[in-house]
Amino acid sequence: MTTTTTTETPVLTATGVTMRFGGLTAVRAVDLSVHPHEIVGLIGPNGAGKTTFFNCLTGLYVPTSGKVAYKNTTLPPKPHLVAKAGIARTFQNIRLFANMTVLENVLVGHHTRTKEGLFAALLRGPAFHRAEKASTQRAQELLEFTGLTPKADHLARNLPYGEQRKLEIARALAGDPGLLLLDEPTAGMNPQETRATQQLVFAIRDQGTAVLVIEHDMRFIFNLCDRVAVLVQGEKLTEGTTDAVQADERVIAAYLGTPFEGAPGADEIAEVEAAEAAETAGAAENAETATPPDTVARPEDNQ
Numbered sequence: 195m196t197t198t199t200t201t202e203t204p205v206l207t208a209t210g211v212t213m214r215f216g217g218l219t220a221v222r223a224v225d226l227s228v229h230p231h232e233i234v235g236l237i238g239p240n241g242a243g244k245t246t247f248f249n250c251l252t253g254l255y256v257p258t259s260g261k262v263a264y265k266n267t268t269l270p271p272k273p274h275l276v277a278k279a280g281i282a283r284t285f286q287n288i289r290l291f292a293n294m295t296v297l298e299n300v301l302v303g304h305h306t307r308t309k310e311g312l313f314a315a316l317l318r319g320p321a322f323h324r325a326e327k328a329s330t331q332r333a334q335e336l337l338e339f340t341g342l343t344p345k346a347d348h349l350a351r352n353l354p355y356g357e358q359r360k361l362e363i364a365r366a367l368a369g370d371p372g373l374l375l376l377d378e379p380t381a382g383m384n385p386q387e388t389r390a391t392q393q394l395v396f397a398i399r400d401q402g403t404a405v406l407v408i409e410h411d412m413r414f415i416f417n418l419c420d421r422v423a424v425l426v427q428g429e430k431l432t433e434g435t436t437d438a439v440q441a442d443e444r445v446i447a448a449y450l451g452t453p454f455e456g457a458p459g460a461d462e463i464a465e466v467e468a469a470e471a472a473e474t475a476g477a478a479e480n481a482e483t484a485t486p487p488d489t490v491a492r493p494e495d496n497q
């Protein structure tokens with residue numbers, strides 16, 4: 195684990211990020227910063243708003259309110275501008291070009307940040323060829339770094355699941371980001387692959403890219419992260435060292451689904467529980483007059 199140098203300009207400063215979908219507030223006033231050389235975890239139960247928060251950070255969603263800055267420069271909510279500024283990501287649902295080779299997938303990632311414009315590409319002059327050569331060399335280095343060199347010419351769709359996740363990481367790194375966002379990088383991996391991913395994330399940090407990682411595997415998170423933030427029902431419940439977060443009873447309660455006093459969403463949970471209890475009581479009363487199972491209505495009766 196590294197010590198955080200908080201004097202360095204953060205690679206991420208999210209301030210008051212809120213995302214509403216109609217009546218649902220998926221992310222509510224979340225502040226979070228990540229400093230260079232840090233690995234920060236973002237955890238929380240299913241539906242807590244973690245992916246939505248990533249989507250707000252990367253411009254995939256335009257937040258209802260709040261601000262996202264990279265190295266103190268506010269980012270416009272446009273994915274290509276966020277990528278160009280230096281924030282790369284992987285997706286919870288893998289997004290690769292299935293019919294392109296492993297190497298080609300990484301090359302696509304590199305083009306998000308190359309300076310050569312459309313005309314250079316059309317003219318295919320010396321500058322274009324130099325850039326192409328440099329891109330290919332960088333892509334090959336990244337395949338080496340992620341252990342995918344033997345698969346360079348394979349189609350992405352033919353890779354096993356764990357390697358597809360690695361390829362997504364290689365592609366995200368191709369733009370030389372200052373911050374990498376990983377959304378459930380070990381989902382569907384076996385323990386051996388998970389350990390390898392842990393080593394890969396440490397190596398990414400060591401080569402100078404800070405990491406913000408969402409994951410449900412707590413062992414992975416607590417082994418890996420310098421700091422962990424916890425989202426519950428769209429709100430940041432707490433943030434701290436792995437030891438502090440692990441020992442926090444509110445975090446345990448949030449995962450076990452036991453609301454504590456003052457928990458985000460506790461009022462709604464209490465309301466739902468009361469409604470469910472009332473329904474159960476009603477059902478018990480009606481049980482004596484209920485339709486016997488052998489006279490269950492046929493589906494077409496409802497049309």
Ligand SMILES: Nc1ncnc2c1ncn2[C@@H]1O[C@H](COP(=O)(O)OP(=O)(O)OP(=O)(O)O)[C@@H](O)[C@H]1O
Pocket residue numbers: 215218220238239240241242243244245246247286
């Ligand atoms: N595009 C959308 N439109 C409407 N509601 C959405 C949209 N995206 C997410 N939501 C809702 O926002 C809430 C948060 O979802 P989100 O996917 O961010 O959770 P999560 O913490 O990533 O969960 P998981 O751990 O299961 O991936 C959920 O209630 C979800 O249904």
Ligand SMILES: [Mg+2]
Pocket residue numbers: 244245246286
């Ligand atoms: Mg998610």
